[in-house]
Each structure stands twice: as structure tokens, then as C-alpha cells.
Amino acid sequence: MKYVEEFRDAGLARGVAARIAAEADPGRSYRLMEFCGGHTHAIFRYGVQDLLPDSVRMIHGPGCPVCVLPIGRLEMAIDLARRPEVILCSYGDMLRVPASRKMTLLRARAEGADVRMVGSVDDALRLAQAHPDREVVFFAIGFETTTPPTAVALRRAEALGLANFSVLCNHVLTPAAITNILEAPAIRQMERVEIDGFLGPAHVSVVIGSQPYEFFAEEFGKPVVIAGFEPLDVMQSILMLVRQINEGRAEVENQYTRAVGRHGNAAAKALVAEVFELRRSFEWRGLGTVPYSALRLRARFARFDAEARFGLVQSDPPENRACACPQILRGAARPTDCALFGRQCTPQTPLGSCMVSDEGACAAYYRYGRRARGTEAPA
Amino acid sequence: MSGAPAPSGVVEMRHGAGGRDMTDLIAALFLSAFGGTGQEDQATLDLPPGRVALSTDGFVISPLFFPGGDIGTLAVNGTVNDIAMGGARPLALTAGFVLEEGFALADLARIARSMGQAARAAGVRIVAGDTKVVERGKGDGVFITTAGIGVVRDGACLSACNARPGDAVLVSGSMGDHGVAVMATRAGFDFETEVVSDCAALHDLAGALLDAAPGCRLMRDPTRGGLAAVLNEIAQASRVGIALHEARVPVRPGVRGACELLGLDPLYVANEGKLVAVLPAAEAEAGLAALHAHPLGREAAIVGEVRDDPDRFVEMETLLGGRRIVDWIAGEQLPRIC
Numbered sequence: 001m002k003y004v005e006e007f008r009d010a011g012l013a014r015g016v017a018a019r020i021a022a023e024a025d026p027g028r029s030y031r032l033m034e035f036c037g038g039h040t041h042a043i044f045r046y047g048v049q050d051l052l053p054d055s056v057r058m059i060h061g062p063g064c065p066v067c068v069l070p071i072g073r074l075e076m077a078i079d080l081a082r083r084p085e086v087i088l089c090s091y092g093d094m095l096r097v098p099a100s101r102k103m104t105l106l107r108a109r110a111e112g113a114d115v116r117m118v119g120s121v122d123d124a125l126r127l128a129q130a131h132p133d134r135e136v137v138f139f140a141i142g143f144e145t146t147t148p149p150t151a152v153a154l155r156r157a158e159a160l161g162l163a164n165f166s167v168l169c170n171h172v173l174t175p176a177a178i179t180n181i182l183e184a185p186a187i188r189q190m191e192r193v194e195i196d197g198f199l200g201p202a203h204v205s206v207v208i209g210s211q212p213y214e215f216f217a218e219e220f221g222k223p224v225v226i227a228g229f230e231p232l233d234v235m236q237s238i239l240m241l242v243r244q245i246n247e248g249r250a251e252v253e254n255q256y257t258r259a260v261g262r263h264g265n266a267a268a269k270a271l272v273a274e275v276f277e278l279r280r281s282f283e284w285r286g287l288g289t290v291p292y293s294a295l296r297l298r299a300r301f302a303r304f305d306a307e308a309r310f311g312l313v314q315s316d317p318p319e320n321r322a323c324a325c326p327q328i329l330r331g332a333a334r335p336t337d338c339a340l341f342g343r344q345c346t347p348q349t350p351l352g353s354c355m356v357s358d359e360g361a362c363a364a365y366y367r368y369g370r371r372a373r374g375t376e377a378p379a
Numbered sequence: 380m381s382g383a384p385a386p387s388g389v390v391e392m393r394h395g396a397g398g399r400d401m402t403d404l405i406a407a408l409f410l411s412a413f414g415g416t417g418q419e420d421q422a423t424l425d426l427p428p429g430r431v432a433l434s435t436d437g438f439v440i441s442p443l444f445f446p447g448g449d450i451g452t453l454a455v456n457g458t459v460n461d462i463a464m465g466g467a468r469p470l471a472l473t474a475g476f477v478l479e480e481g482f483a484l485a486d487l488a489r490i491a492r493s494m495g496q497a498a499r500a501a502g503v504r505i506v507a508g509d510t511k512v513v514e515r516g517k518g519d520g521v522f523i524t525t526a527g528i529g530v531v532r533d534g535a536c537l538s539a540c541n542a543r544p545g546d547a548v549l550v551s552g553s554m555g556d557h558g559v560a561v562m563a564t565r566a567g568f569d570f571e572t573e574v575v576s577d578c579a580a581l582h583d584l585a586g587a588l589l590d591a592a593p594g595c596r597l598m599r600d601p602t603r604g605g606l607a608a609v610l611n612e613i614a615q616a617s618r619v620g621i622a623l624h625e626a627r628v629p630v631r632p633g634v635r636g637a638c639e640l641l642g643l644d645p646l647y648v649a650n651e652g653k654l655v656a657v658l659p660a661a662e663a664e665a666g667l668a669a670l671h672a673h674p675l676g677r678e679a680a681i682v683g684e685v686r687d688d689p690d691r692f693v694e695m696e697t698l699l700g701g702r703r704i705v706d707w708i709a710g711e712q713l714p715r716i717c
Contacts, residue, residue: 010700047701
């Protein structure tokens with residue numbers, strides 16, 4: 001495929017790998033967090049870790065929207081889906097995330113709920129137009145990438161005067177989560193995670209630009225390199241981080257210049273600001289309550305807000321205490337450190353959020369990296 | 380079939396009630412498409428000598444019609460291929476239909492014609508059948524179950540347990556065509572692609588492969604779960620590992636593009652006209668040449684090899700030169716969010 005294959009070229013990858021190996025100081029360690037699930041996916045899918053020297057370790061961050069959605073929010077969606085008048089629309093990999101008692105949207109569908117998998121929020125709008133007698137609810141999740149399309153849909157619903165469309169809004173914000181990881185007292189004191197640098201989000205940064213990360217570089221002295229999602233993007237960005245660390249710099253650099261500018265997409269940001277406002281706080285699975293880390297609908301769009309429309313209240317069901325997802329999402333533990341990993345918790349029977357989505361660190365570890373490093377590679 | 384006017388109307392409960400309406404429907408739609416008289420409750424067959432291969436498969440698919448085929452071609456080729464993967468020549472099929480009240484008879488006629496054409500192309504006869512009608516809302520248009528019988532060629536002894544370290548793993552062509560063609564037409568996935576289903580009968584291709592590589596250990600058609608599922612089944616059954624090379628796995632640009640867009644992996648996407656074969660290394664090149672010489676195997680490739688591995692992993696060298704485990708799929712493959 002034109003334009004993508006070039007970013008997966010084995011010869012170029014070997015070249016970048018050789019540069020990383022030559023420049024990384026074997027006497028120190030480079031602990032680099034990729035925030036985004038998209039990067040985690042690319043790293044495992046292409047075996048990027050195999051091409052890195054032992055001194056460079058990737059830590060898989062909380063940037064998987066499915067993984068960080070708290071069970072209480074998912075249960076709101078499941079309860080809603082069970083109402084006979086409701087058609088609940090969701091993105092694909094949300095459907096099999098387990099809530100309490102292993103209930104999932106897929107299982108609710110099997111039990112009679114009308115749950116539809118959609119490829120975009122537009123599909124949900126079309127369903128609302130096609131079924132005026134039903135309540136169509138779009139289960140909106142995702143970071144800054146998926147937020148503008150939801151905003152567009154809400155404006156269209158307003159323009160069309162759709163009376164049977166609403167949004168259960170769970171859109172969350174990347175910078176707030178990164179701040180939380182760096183600031184959380186638990187991390188500073190009890191389970192101190194040394195993160196030496198960040199691979200900055202790709203698609204998220206297309207929307208918000210590189211400017212919001214300048215705060216981390218300055219305030220926490222951590223280098224950030226905004227990286228594309230292709231494996232060569234990831235490798236080049238790792239090289240850029242290694243260079244910054246070696247040179248004692250902590251700057252925001254942009255590897256993904258073909259898509260990201262400093263100020264992002266002004267039109268998308270304006271649209272989001274028009275439709276959404278900040279929540280004072282929002283619960284993240286794994287991170288706990290994070291202030292100003294999520295969005296809700298503005299008063300002008302209140303009639304499209306499923307939480308108000310259906311009087312939904314978020315419950316607070318307990319997580320499995322043995323599950324190490326909270327530590328894993330903060331980079332304080334590896335999936336293989338968890339007592340449940342690969343035993344009770346597998347992609348077939350996921351207990352923790354990180355095992356659910358392909359982008360989750362545990363699922364990626366299980367699927368792509370179970371074999372200990374150092375064993376024989378395919379000939 | 381031959382110039383018969385397309386029937387009008389829809390399936391009604393009377394069509395499954397056992398009376399004249401049912402007999403008329405069978406004669407008008409099925410017998411005209413399949414051949415035969417439909418006068419007996421069973422088919423009697425004279426089988427050539429040899430071991431008999433027997434298989435059955437149910438077909439439920441949405442949409443019923445898709446680029447490159449329909450549920451009828453799938454129902455014939457799917458069972459033909461299950462027989463053929465055992466090294467057998469398929470001879471005859473049976474077909475059972477569950478029809479939903481209200482299903483358009485014109486669509487049913489189209490499906491029956493597809494089945495007749497696919498059967499003739501595969502050189503098998505549809506020798507027995509059954510029709511039931513369920514109330515509206517209790518089916519999804521039409522469900523078809525076919526069963527097939529064939530005779531295993533002399534000397535062939537194929538089994539998923541037969542793979543040995545050092546063997547070569549071949550695929551007969553590009554992966555993921557069928558699954559992407561179907562997904563592209565499915566309601567809710569609003570995108571266009573030029574990919575058509577690869578739905579085809581594989582017995583002739585399989586026969587050519589066995590002629591050229593008589594030591595063939597096993598063949599499988601990678602349908603649901605794709606290449607990844609078949610390779611894991613082989614690794615488990617034969618207690619071996621498999622090393623796969625991503626750069627050698629043929630995937631069409633359209634399939635690759637659709638998978639990128641939806642966040643799917645072509646290794647897990649279904650095929651309906653491809654086979655996977657494990658051959659002794661010494662016969663790999665001869666087998667590959669035989670596949671290449673056949674119209675259905677032009678894009679065949681040696682994609683990996685069997686090796687010792689107590690973990691029985693299917694492990695892939697990625698395009699980039701790294702490694703990853705190609706595991707069984709958990710549940711359905713669902714599109715990723717970002």
C-alpha cells in the first residue's frame with residue numbers, strides 16, 4: 001500500500017536500530033513511556049522491542065480509551081442498552097469489555113439488548129433518523145482524536161432537530177492524564193516510576209498540536225517526542241529521545257511533522273470548545289480520579305446528553321484487587337508482574353482493563369510477546 | 380436456471396407444510412437448479428473403491444449476497460473444500476434449507492442457481508435436500524446446511540497431526556479477500572472496496588498439489604479465524620511450533636487498506652478459496668510450482684516452516700524484522716477505536 005509500506009521497511013528499521021544501539025549508553029537505562037495504545041499496538045505488532053538494545057525499555061502508558069474507562073461508566077451503558085426503547089451504539093472493541101459479573105455489551109446483546117457496533121458516530125446519527133420511534137444513544141469514548149467527530153454529530157443533531165439522539169459522553173483528555181502520571185503521590189513515593197521520556201501521541205496531537213506538551217518538558221524536565229504510529233516513526237522517535245536524554249535536554253520535539261503542527265487543528269479545537277466543557281473530575285480505570293481530565297456536553301446541548309436525559313448515575317463497582325492494571329497503566333509494573341496475567345486473565349477471559357483491547361498492554365504482551373526475550377527468532 | 384421465469388412472491392408458511400405448495404417450490408426452484416427428480420427420500424450412490432470422506436457445514440451469513448459470491452456458492456464450495464482438504468475427490472452433496480417466512484422467492488431462486496452452478500463447476504451433484512420454513516423473525520432470510528461425501532485418493536493420509544519440524548508451510552494465494560469483501564458490504568461498515576470474495580472450490584488445486592507433492596502432510600482451508608487459526612490448530616495437533624514470515628504472506632493492497640482502516644489483522648480474516656499446506660521441505664518447491672501452475676494458485680507462496688517448540692507457538696518475523704506471537708483470536712475480531 002502506497003505511503004504506509006515505506007514506514008515499515010526492514011532495511012530502514014535496521015539502520016535506525018543500529019543508530020539507537022550506537023548512541024544509547026549501555027551503562028544507563030532509558031525508560032520511555034509510549035502514552036498511546038496505538039504506539040503499544042505498533043510496538044508489539046512489528047516486534048519493535050526486538051530491535052532495541054537492552055538499555056532501552058518501553059513502558060506502556062494509559063492511552064487506550066477502552067482500557068481506562070471505569071466499570072461504572074460501562075455499567076451505565078449496559079443499563080441503558082437494556083431499556084427496550086434504546087438502541088445503544090458503540091465502537092467495536094468496547095463491546096467485549098467486562099463490567100461486574102463478567103457482563104459485557106456483547107452479552108447484554110445476546111440477552112436481548114439492542115446494541116449496535118458502528119464504525120463512526122455518523123452511523124449512529126443515521127440510525128436515529130431511520131428509527132424515529134427508538135432512542136438512539138451513542139456511547140462516546142476516546143481521547144482528543146474521537147472527540148471532534150462527536151462534536152460534529154451533536155451539531156448536526158441540533159440542526160436536524162433530532163429528538164431521539166443522545167450521547168453518553170466519556171471523552172477524556174491526554175495532557176491531564178500525563179500530568180497525573182507524573183504527579184501522582186503514589187508514584188512519587190511508594191512505587192516510584194522513573195520515566196526518562198515520553199513518546200507523544202500521534203493522532204491526538206494532530207488535533208491538539210505539540211504545544212500542550214511543552215508544560216511537561218519544562219515542569220517535569222522530561223523530553224517528549226511526538227511520534228507517528230508506524231513502526232519506523234516509533235523507532236526514529238526513540239532515537240530522538242535517546243539523543244535528548246544523552247544531551248541532557250528536555251524539549252518537545254515533533255517526529256510526526258507530516259501531520260502535526262504546534263497548534264494542531266484550530267477548526268477541530270473550536271468545534272470541541274463549542275460543544276463540550278471540562279468536567280471538574282473524572283474517574284480513570286487504573287489512575288483513579290483525575291481533575292479536569294474529561295469532557296461533558298455544554299448546557300446548549302443538554303437535551304442530547306444521555307446522562308441527563310435518562311437520569312443516569314455512575315455506580316462504583318469494585319475492581320479485582322489482585323489485578324495490577326492500575327500499576328501497569330502508570331508504568332509501575334509490567335504485565336508479567338501481575339499474578340493474574342496469563343492464568344485467570346487472558347484475552348479470552350479478561351479480568352483487567354489492560355487485557356481487553358488489542359491496545360492494552362496486557363493483551364499486547366499476551367498476544368505478541370509471551371515468549372521470554374532472548375529465545376530463538378524465526379530463521 | 381435455463382430461462383425459467385424468476386418466481387415472484389415470498390416464502391410463506393405453506394411452502395414448508397409438506398403439501399403440494401412445497402413440492403411445487405422444490406420443483407420450481409431447487410430441482411431446476413440442481414437437476415434430479417426429487418422423487419425419493421434418499422439418494423443412493425455407487426462409490427468408487429477407497430476410504431470415504433464425509434463432512435457437514437452450516438452457512439449463516441449477512442449479507443446473503445456479496446461481491447464474488449453468495450450464501451449458495453459458499454454452501455457448495457465450503458463443503459467441497461472440507462472434503463478436498465482430506466485429499467478426497469468430492470462426489471455428492473446434500474443441502475438443507477431453513478427459510479424465513481417473507482423471504483423473496485426471487486432471491487431464493489438466485490441462491491439455488493448459484494448452488495447449481497457451483498456444484499457443476501466442482502463436478503459434484505446435489506443429490507438430496509430438505510426444506511423447512513420458520514415464522515417471520517425466527518430466521519435471517521435463509522440458512523443452508525450442506526453435507527458432502529467424497530473418496531480419498533490412494534495413498535493420501537493427511538492429518539493436522541502430521542506436521543514435522545523442518546516441513547514447509549505454503550498458502551495458495553492472498554489472505555483475507557473473503558472476509559473483507561463481506562465486511563465491506565455489511566450494514567454499519569460504510570466503505571467501498573474493489574475486493575471480491577475468493578470463494579472457490581479447491582479440490583482441483585488440492586489434487587494438483589498432491590500429484591506434485593505426494594508426501595504432503597496436511598491441507599487446511601483457512602476460513603473463519605484466518606491463517607492464524609489454522610496455523611495454531613496445526614501447531615497444537617502436531618505438537619510443534621511454526622515460524623511465519625510476514626513479508627512472504629500474500630495480501631492484496633485492497634485488503635491491506637481495508638484492514639488498516641478498520642484496525643483488523645489480515646492473518647485473522649476469513650478466506651473461502653485458499654488452502655494452507657504443510658509439505659516436507661524436499662517437496663516444497665515442486666508443490667509450489669504445482670500451485671503456481673493452477674489458476675487458483677498463481678499467488679501461492681512458502682510462508683513459513685515447522686520447527687521444534689515445546690510451547691507450540693506460531694511466531695512471526697514481522698515486516699520490520701522483529702518478532703511476535705500470532706495467537707488464536709479471542710472472540711470476534713472487532714475494529715479498534717483509534
